[in-house]
Amino acid sequence: xxxxxxxxxxxxxxxxxxxxxxxxxxxxxxxxxxxxxxxxxxxxxxxxxxxxxxxxxxxxxxxxxxxxxxxxxxxxxxxxxxxxxxxxxxxxxxxxxxxxxxxxxxxxxxxxxxxxxxxxxxxxxxxxxxxxxxxxxxxxxxxxxxxxxxxxxxxxxxxxxxxxxxxxxxxxxxxxxxxxxxxxxxxxxxxxxxxx
Amino acid sequence: xxxxxxxxxxxxxxxxxxxxxxxxxxxxxxxxxxxxxxxxxxxxxxxxxxxxxxxxxxxxxxxxxxxxxxxxxxxxxxxxxxxxxxxxxxxxxxxxxxxxxxxxxxxxxxxxxxxxxxxxxxxxxxxxxxxxxxxxxxxxxxxxxxxxxxxxxxxxxxxxxxxxxxxxxxxxxxxxxxxxxxxxxxxxxxxxxxxxxxxxxxxxxxxxxxxxxxxxxxxxxxxxxxxxxxxxxxxxxxxxxxxxxxxxxxxxxxxxxxxxxxxxxxxxxxxxxxxxxxxxxxxxxxxxxxxxxxxxxxxxxxxxxxxxxxxxxxxxxxxxxxxxxxxxxxxxxxxxxxxxxxxxxxxxxxxxxxxxxxxxxxxxxxxxxxxxxxxxxxxxxxxxxxxxxxxxxxxxxxxxxxxxxxxxxxxxxxxxxxxxxxxxxxxxxxxxxxxxxxxxxxxxxxxxxxxxxxxxxxxxxxxxx
Numbered sequence: 001x002x003x004x005x006x007x008x009x010x011x012x013x014x015x016x017x018x019x020x021x022x023x024x025x026x027x028x029x030x031x032x033x034x035x036x037x038x039x040x041x042x043x044x045x046x047x048x049x050x051x052x053x054x055x056x057x058x059x060x061x062x063x064x065x066x067x068x069x070x071x072x073x074x075x076x077x078x079x080x081x082x083x084x085x086x087x088x089x090x091x092x093x094x095x096x097x098x099x100x101x102x103x104x105x106x107x108x109x110x111x112x113x114x115x116x117x118x119x120x121x122x123x124x125x126x127x128x129x130x131x132x133x134x135x136x137x138x139x140x141x142x143x144x145x146x147x148x149x150x151x152x153x154x155x156x157x158x159x160x161x162x163x164x165x166x167x168x169x170x171x172x173x174x175x176x177x178x179x180x181x182x183x184x185x186x187x188x189x190x191x192x193x194x195x196x
Numbered sequence: 197x198x199x200x201x202x203x204x205x206x207x208x209x210x211x212x213x214x215x216x217x218x219x220x221x222x223x224x225x226x227x228x229x230x231x232x233x234x235x236x237x238x239x240x241x242x243x244x245x246x247x248x249x250x251x252x253x254x255x256x257x258x259x260x261x262x263x264x265x266x267x268x269x270x271x272x273x274x275x276x277x278x279x280x281x282x283x284x285x286x287x288x289x290x291x292x293x294x295x296x297x298x299x300x301x302x303x304x305x306x307x308x309x310x311x312x313x314x315x316x317x318x319x320x321x322x323x324x325x326x327x328x329x330x331x332x333x334x335x336x337x338x339x340x341x342x343x344x345x346x347x348x349x350x351x352x353x354x355x356x357x358x359x360x361x362x363x364x365x366x367x368x369x370x371x372x373x374x375x376x377x378x379x380x381x382x383x384x385x386x387x388x389x390x391x392x393x394x395x396x397x398x399x400x401x402x403x404x405x406x407x408x409x410x411x412x413x414x415x416x417x418x419x420x421x422x423x424x425x426x427x428x429x430x431x432x433x434x435x436x437x438x439x440x441x442x443x444x445x446x447x448x449x450x451x452x453x454x455x456x457x458x459x460x461x462x463x464x465x466x467x468x469x470x471x472x473x474x475x476x477x478x479x480x481x482x483x484x485x486x487x488x489x490x491x492x493x494x495x496x497x498x499x500x501x502x503x504x505x506x507x508x509x510x511x512x513x514x515x516x517x518x519x520x521x522x523x524x525x526x527x528x529x530x531x532x533x534x535x536x537x538x539x540x541x542x543x544x545x546x547x548x549x550x551x552x553x554x555x556x557x558x559x560x561x562x563x564x565x566x567x568x569x570x571x572x573x574x575x576x577x578x579x580x581x582x583x584x585x586x587x588x589x590x591x592x593x594x595x596x597x598x599x600x601x602x603x604x605x606x607x608x609x610x611x612x613x614x615x616x617x618x619x620x621x622x623x624x625x626x627x628x629x630x631x632x633x634x635x636x637x638x639x640x641x642x643x644x645x646x647x648x649x650x651x652x653x654x655x656x657x658x659x660x661x
Contacts, residue, residue, distance in 0.1 A: 022628040031274040033234035077325040079341035105341035191446035195254040
């Protein structure tokens, strides 16, 4: 996983609450078995049918930070939603609230999902809509989002921050504690089911 | 200190706890299907890692499965590749798989409970958000992403952030004709699609106690539609009766020890929840959705709301967008909405009791002209049972299509899809834009409402027949 410390780039304002993962990537794109190449599925229905959709506007073509609305990424657990955003070029998503599984998936895979107060999101939308070239900085080191005169701290637990900044693989971290898992398994209830 | 059921089950599964780190939880059962697993197995292969506990892992084919001609090759090449990939992965890594044609094949959340693999007090995960279904047994069951699927395959554990607890209490008894689906749709409309975010919900109260196991699964299944991490119901005699005798249930002295333990899992008297919601069962009636998220629902007796009815600007805007997508006018009586498709099935409502309830309504009647009704059992065992009870004949005699087991029209990954502009009454769990097929419009309903709607051609309850 790529290390994440500070990212600066232009942003895409998505004024649409309750964007479920079926909208981020429709089910038909989930049939693939590869891990990359999901960018064509990102917001596929809206990109195809709505010329006014923000990603269809050339001034937002270069955006690498998505400024989303409340309850972004609700619904299906598909991690393809995170992959599609990353494959399209997004490094971070900012929103007042996220679907739980989506946020977990994003932070596992190195897409920084940052919770910001609604008022700050609104100010960011306004800044970016007024000037699409506005540079937004997501600073994981300082746990801060900056754009023009907007400076906003955000919360992220120390462990996740450390893991993202080091670009560490969660599985490798857990495998350091195999002894604990071995010990736990010895005291599980005897009646618990096995599948084979 | 008094503890909730969720806290007890969590504590029992902590493998490692360290300051500043998420708890590392042991996973008792890992359910796998073809859609969210290929990249996880590939990750193992690249890292040279085995599956730590294939004996706590089980796989089935469900999302891509065509519900007709299941023994023939899948026509869609991409779907076929995904199924073939699961078969190869299961074989390479020693995971037991129920492929199409196997009597134990079906939707992953129907298969686990019916085999007795889902039991009280367990931790259950699956790369599928409707894993919350298994909480009906008093298990702590989470939907996870593909990276986590790989993590569980490799380590049989998951680092999990802490959760909050919510009690949803449904007091009193349900009126005649009101079902578990109506309860959960009403709960989601009440707390919103984000209201459960970060919470494990425990459903309690007399109306919940009086529900069968399958009805409890319907409720827990849709916890994720309220944004919750999981949903749970305390195990009781109803639970024990359901589990006992199933192929993977404990037997003899093990059974007694297990039941003894399961009884201790109930939330202690005086335990505090972070949030509490109370509903009065007597005030519930058949509930349907009118919009494009499961929180946009209303009593069938009411009318399509106007965006102005919502004071919150975000809800106002969401209602406006939803009405445009659904092609509905504010003020239209929900009972006047015509559908062209009825879907009875899914991990929410594809179990034998759901089929019985719908068959009871539709028996001796006909599906309305111009309406297509798909009846899709949740598993091949459900189909077998339904046929033994003559339910398949009831559906076909009424003019419905009686299919093979799979996720079917719940999501557009297999041939069962809505065409653009088509409108369904569906017993599934999501009415998102395009969920049942590009441009399709979905009204979520209970099996009773689905059956009555099929007969009348407009959203209806059995009382309308």
